Amino acid sequence: MKIALIGYGKMGKTIEKMALEQGHSVTLIIDVHNPEDLNSRNLQKAEVAIEFTRPESAFNNILKCIEAGVPVVSGTTGWIHRKEELEQQCNTYDGAFFYASNYSIGVNIFFALNRFLAHMMNTQPQYAIELEEIHHTEKLDAPSGTAITLAEGIMSEIAQKTDWVNESNEANHIIPIISKRIPKVKGTHQINYRSAIDDLEIKHVAHTREGFAKGAIQAAQWIIGKKGSFGMKDMLGF
Ligand SMILES: NC(=O)c1ccc[n+]([C@@H]2O[C@H](COP(=O)([O-])OP(=O)(O)OC[C@H]3O[C@@H](n4cnc5c(N)ncnc54)[C@H](O)[C@@H]3O)[C@@H](O)[C@H]2O)c1
Structure with a gap:
């Protein structure tokens, strides 16, 4: 073509x-x-x-x-x-x-996995959610577009979550997205569900562009x- x-x-x-x-x-x-x-x-x-x-x-x-x-x-x-x-x-x-x-095909599988996990977590409010994204220092926007798509996926499945912010936040209706900029990192996204009893994490790491x-x-x-x-x-x- x-x-x-x-x-x-x-x-x-x-x-x-x-x-x-x-x-x-x-x-x-x-x-x-x-x-x-x-x-x-x-x-x-x-x-x-x-x-x-x-x-x-x-x-x-x-x-x-x-x-x-x-x-x-x-x-x-x-x-x-x-x-x-x-x-x-x-x-x-x-x-x-x-x-x-x-x-990335892997990230799109990750998007589907994220929604599946969020769907199950809708009835488990004891887990606090946090999203983390790491990219190279030249990346201009924060949070990453991928992190926003992940947050939207969670919001579509968990009724209590209605918004995201690009900083730490403990309000029940908010998904905090933590953005880190580290030289040479191609793109890492992680979703953490934390409770007093256990933690559950899913993560995608891009190795190349x-x-x-x-x-x-x-x-x-x-x-x-x-x-x-x-x-x-x-x-x-x-
Ligand atoms: N969707 C994805 O899978 C994916 C993957 C990687 C990067 N990105 C995004 O893609 C964009 C580009 O990423 P990159 O790593 O190549 O960035 P980069 O900074 O290396 O390249 C951007 C290029 O665009 C050029 N440019 C700026 N203004 C322009 C204009 N008006 N017309 C034509 N060219 C112009 C710049 O000169 C530069 O060469 C960013 O927004 C990044 O977040 C998306």
Whole structure:
């Protein structure tokens, strides 16, 4: 497939390397130095766009792809409060948009496990919940998009939990998310259920960025020819 890469940082470069190894081609690379090249004429030379940039630029980048009629896969985190707005634009332009806060297959299994565990914990209020995420020091947003998805998964299963905050908090309705930034950590997420009698913990540790790149390329192949707004659940059938 012919790919337009938007964002040529750690993820953009990892995706380019893996895509070329898989026999795909990259017809366009957009980074902070050439935003003017992100136009319909250039985009339409690709079959699909993959966007990994920054929270402040993701919305407009994705919108340009939708307006150009090019399906777009985005992994940029930290802009998700505008996702609904984008989905409306996707409908207006009859476009195709795929978003995942985390493209790793293992993390998506972890999301399903998280909801399953939370479902059982709904009737066990003696356990206090805490979510912890650790990433490299260059990560701009906190908490991570993955941690927010995990918190949302817990809130959908545990009636008492109605909100999360990005700090320690002991209120019954709150899920505290503790964010740590440590050099070179690719991404660790842990959910702790603690009681006076015992603790229960589930944890996912990413070893390389390649898991994210692999999932994003798979999503790019999957979305070609489709219309609408999609996520990993649609692709993986969870
Ligand atoms: N969903 C996932 O699975 C997943 C995995 C890893 C990272 N991420 C997220 O993806 C994003 C990128 O991560 P990264 O590690 O590659 O970051 P990075 O800082 O290494 O790269 C971001 C790149 O975007 C470029 N950029 C900035 N503004 C731009 C613009 N307006 N147009 C085009 N390019 C622009 C920067 O120059 C930089 O090269 C972050 O939001 C990160 O949290 C998501």
